[in-house]
Amino acid sequence: MSVVFGASGCAAPTSADRYSSALGRYPGVRRVGTYHDDVYFVAQGLETGGGAPHVCAGGRHVLALEGWLANREDLARSLDLVGELPADSVMVATALLRWGREALTRLHGDFVLAWWDAVERRLLLAADRTGGRALFYHDVGGLDTGGGIVFANIPGPLFMHPLVPRVLDPAMVARATFTPSLDLQETCFRGVKQLLPGHMLDWTVGAEPRVSRYWRLDPTRRLRLRRDGDYVEAARELLDKVVKEALPREGIAVSMLSGGLDSGAVATTLARLMAPTALHTVTVRPDPASPLPAGKPRQFQDEWDHAQATARLHPSIMAHGVPATLDSLEDLLRSGFHWGGRPPVHLMAAAWMSAGWRQARRLGATTVFVGRAGNATLSASILPTALRPRLMDVPQALYTAALAASNGMNAMPYLRAFAPDWLRDWHASLRGTGAVWQRRTALRREAAERIDMDGVWCSHFSGDRRAAWGRRARLRLMERTWTARTLSACQHFRDGVERRDPLGDVRLAEFCLAIPPDQFTRFGQDRFLARRVLADRLPPEVLQERRTGRQVAEWFDWVSRHRAWLAAELDGIDASALGRDVIDVPRLRAILDDWPANADVAEPRYIQVMNVLGRGVAVGSFIRWAEGSNM
Incomplete structure (x- = not known):
């Protein structure tokens, strides 16, 4: 992990030493590597000796890379690299020199990059496709002076620059009361924007910056195999590949392990790959000092028994159960604001997970594996929140409602999705509850009207109309999962460990979106693919569990x-x-x-x-x- 700050054009710093010194004061930064010429400056605050801006092509190009590559071996073959593989920055620079901007679609992993061409005076900023890292920027503007860009991978360094105002944007703050993942391109600070996953920014001296999307999932792609078992084998092979490629080249890896399918898939695959080397896993348990509510039929509140059952199948897993503890909520909030520049999605989630991060650090971890993206890929259901169907979607929507009922779920949300806006409004007025967003946010009505919250909510339930209704909700879930990952990407610095989530890999997402929906949900069998794929590595009590584990039950x-x-x-x-x-x-x-x-x-x-x-x-x-x- 490193802190990156850069500027170009009229925004380029006049005193590189001052900015380098400021970066050096960030926690974890041991030294600062820099590059600058007359119109470009980039500094990288580093924890260790490597990773400074990489100068190549006889000094014409400079690359600042923050993050890691997954497909190093495949990339090396494509680039005709032989012998010991070089650093990630060298591989990315070589790919950009060979393929130009098309290289971005060939890179797998979590990263953001800044690529400078000193001859053409051109800057390329890019974020990976799955939200593993965040990149913020401010367009200084002023074409008469050549304009300029200031950028950083966490918001704080941007405000070191005198041309970047630290002023809140009232409209975006109001949007944040609903959920910050609706529109992450605009941050809560005026003029400060974020590159979304799969996006790049192209800037040249004398021109305005151009932001474009260089990649998106194809909802029309289909993959058909001969037998059910073929999908299982293909998914297992892919799972092993993405987990193996996510292993850090140095340092100690620890895995979170809950009682569910996702973290279990990651942890057990890691254990098989690392054996006989021990893999330490961490399970956060409820706070023993807190009374818990009565359990619900479809939930369980302590996942430790399931985690232990998983560990017993794998002798190399050393399982650690740690009780959640309520740290200073105010301090956690402030540190989250500092690193991420946004309010949190959940008031208590960071406090609940902090015990797990502390335990990982005690175990010496530099990398912690999680399975957060699994619900959108390997363990996906075709029964996510219903989006509003069109007339042509009625048969599929009714079929989905029947599937939900067969799996013991409430089918009404899928039927209510047919209701027109006027009927929804009338029903809410009759009940005296107001719009759904009113029941779920603290937003004042006047502020809501200024940002058209009713329209925001309707857009939230529309999804990508390019996709068929049966895939639209899954496509949205994948993209929102990646967008949500950028919210936690900056928290690597606060928690002191890097998080890696191989279940969010592009290749796994493309595979899961392309195969038939009945591989995920059948009558009476939800999360059908994951239960079959993981049958060779998880115990029956986890595979057959139909309840969901609950975090922050206290x-x-x-x-x-x-x-x-x-x-x-x-x-x-x-x-x-x-x-x-x-x-x-x-x-x-x-x-x-x-x-x-x-x-x-x-x-x-x-x-x-x-x-x-x-x-x-x-x-x-x-x-x-x-x-x-x-x-």
Whole structure:
């Protein structure tokens, strides 16, 4: 992991030493490598000795690469490289010299890059296709002076530059009360943008920057094999490949291990590849000091028994169960704001997972494997949240509703998806609940009207109309999973370990989107592909589990311990002009005053307490942090 900062054009720094010194103060940075000429400057703050900007082609090109390559061996063969493989930066530079911008579609892994051509005075910025790294930029503008670009892989360094204002964008802050993954291209800071996964920015002296998408999933591609078993074998081969290629070349790898299919797929595949070397796994368990609500039929709250059962099948797995602990919520929020520049999706999630990251660091981990993207690829269901069907989609939508019912799920969301907007609005008015977004966010009505929240919500449930209805929800899930990964990409620095998720690999996603839907869900058999693929590495109690593991089951006890802090934060939000304008503070005070008696009483009010109050306070705290009032 390294911190990258660069500028070009009229934005190029006049004092490289000052920016290098500022980068050197970031946690984990041991030294700073730089390159500069009259119109371009790039600095890379490094933890170790390697990874500085790579100068090649006789000094014409400079590459700053942050991240890692997966397909090193395949890439080396294509590039005719022999002998010991060079560093990732050398391989990427060689690919760009050979294939130009087309090289981006040949690179697998998690990375962002800046590629400078000193002769043509041209800059290329690019983000990988699956959101493994983030890249932020600010267009200085001013074509009369040649314009300029300032960029960094975390937001903070951007504001070192005098031409980048640290000013909040009220519209984007309001959007953040719903979910930050709706429009990540615009950040919460005015003029600061982010390259989305699979996008690149091309800038030349004297021209405006051009952002384009260099790759997207093809929802029309189909892959048909002769037998059910052929899909299983193909998926196993691909799973082994992407996990193997994600292994770090140096350092210690640890894997998260829950009681589900996704992290189990990653951890057990790692164990087989690394054997007889021990693989340490970490399972976060509920806080023993917190009372838990009564369990729900389709959920289980402690995944340790399942994790142990998985470990027993693999002698090289050393399983560690660690209890969740409630650290300083305020400190965790502020550190998240600092590294990511956004409010969190969930008020308590970072606190709950912090015990796992601490344990990984105690085990000496430099890389922690996770399986977050598995729900969109290997363990996908064809029963995700229903999108609004067109008339031609009616047969497929009815079939999906029947499939959901056969798997013990509620079929009504798939039937309600047919309802027109006017009927939805009438029904909400009749119940006195308002629009769905009103029930789930702390946004004031006036702020919602300014950003057309009704239109935002409708767009959220439209999906990509290029795709057939049966694949549209899965396509959206994959793309939103990759976009959501960029939210946590900056948190590598806060948690002190790099996260790798091989289940989000492009090749696995393309395979899973192309094969027939019945490989994932059949009548009475959901997540059908993953259960068959993993039959050679997971125990029956995990393979046959139809419930889902629940994280932060102790949410009510944890948020109750912070009632005084929540009340103080609401006072602070009310004292901020922007906070008052965006957040419905009186509504949040009413929720805080009408506090549930215990965890069981609180469960039906989860959305109200955590989504409305919890996220509302998180966004308000972010506003105050950005304004400098709770540093």
